[in-house]
Amino acid sequence: MTNTEDNKKLERIRLAVPSIGEGERKNLNKCVDDEFVSTVGEFVDEFERRLAKVSGVESAVAVSAGTTGLHASLVVLGVKPGDLVILPTFTFIASANAISHAGATPWLFDISESTWTLNVNKVRDALETKTKRTPDGDLIHVETGRRVGAIMPVYTLGIPADMDEVGELAKAYGLPVIADAAAAIGCTYKGRPLGALADLTVYSFNGNKTITTGGGGGVVGANTDRLKTVKHLTTTARPSTASYDHDAIGFNYRMTNIEAAVGCAQIERLEEFLKAKERIRRAYDEAFKAISAMVTTFPDPEDRMSAHWFSGIVLHPASGKSVKDVTDALDKANIEARPFWKPVHLQKPYREAPTEPCVVADDLWDRIVTLPCSTNLKAEDQDRVIKAVLDVFS
């Protein structure tokens, strides 16, 4: 039998799949038994309480997706049609799409090499040299004549951005900060929990994130009144269920009780999942030291605690391998590996968006391979992945 036939008999190792168990089943059964399956129910309230708690803040709003949470947050923080919103180009396209859904346009910036998050120095320089203040107080991007409405740092791979520096800039220029923390639940920044680092912080609970609700998202922040506004706007802006009076153009961005039922069971296991993610990362980092001339591993800055959402390798030009070479080889070994985000400024809908030079992102993005990192990845399966990767470079 050939090697490939051998491997076909081995179960396929998936990239990032959820771990669903008895707790989720029990909660889902309760939704059915109680007949609370839609947008109200005890699990939604409970999930919001738990989400606030793990974020270190008083309140949270459960929403239908990370994307819709970002959209609503931009609107609540005053981003208007025509505005620019400062965004790192190296992110999942949903961050940019949420900005577009608010009628605004991303103003795209490079990332820093050591954290893969927004390069705040470049933002500072651009704000100094490329904007001016109008007599009525608006901050205008001179070249396009557009108002700058907000800053949206992204916590890449679960690594918080340089939030002290972002906060200083935001204060100096009077800009609100919306953090795209889609995959970052559980990380901390200089010992501080995530929820109060930005004006509003948005999670995703899509199936490939550290905890999932099937599909869903969450918004957290330190200002409880602002969170009430998020809740109001994402639930059709209806002050009371006693009447069909609506006081604004709201959204239907609610999470269902079924989704929150899964979320409640998942969030109880957050510590377990975070530990698994970290253990997986350490094992890859350790194993690939042997091929450090050809690949490096993902960043893990010392001054903040990453949530280690995804793990993988970055190919050096000296390796002579492309991402496809590696993913094809792993596929033959029945292992799922994938490329990672293509920067927003290289995406068809955003080619015209104002973009600062993005040297780091341009050089980095098509050298990244993500490797299996499901929280239920077995040690022997990870060994299989490691062996398959080492084989590619031997």
Ligand SMILES: *Cc1c(COP(=O)(O)O)cnc(C)c1O
């Ligand atoms: C997953 C993700 C999103 C989108 O979240 P959805 O729940 O799929 O809408 C946004 N931004 C980043 C950085 C993500 O990783």
